Amino acid sequence: MRSFVGALFLGLLGAPALAQQLDADADGVADAVDNCPDAWNPDQHDDDGDGTGEACDTCP
Ligand SMILES: [Ca+2]
Numbered sequence: 881m882r883s884f885v886g887a888l889f890l891g892l893l894g895a896p897a898l899a900q901q902l903d904a905d906a907d908g909v910a911d912a913v914d915n916c917p918d919a920w921n922p923d924q925h926d927d928d929g930d931g932t933g934e935a936c937d938t939c940p
């Protein structure tokens with residue numbers, strides 16, 4: 881019973897944790913917090929501070 885509860889607990893926590901770890905551009909910054917989720921920009925530079933990284937900002 882204990883292992884069943886443990887598995888259920890991990891299952892509930894595992895799905896959102898996995899979503900947070902998705903990293904479409906493989907720059908090491910998870911999509912959930914990446915300011916350019918589809919552009920490789922591990923430095924996350926955003927000089928104008930509009931929340932969109934330089935790597936994908938159409939109006940930097
Ligand atoms: Ca990323």
Ligand SMILES: [Ca+2]
Pocket residue numbers: 926927928929930931932933934937939940
């Ligand atoms: Ca920007």
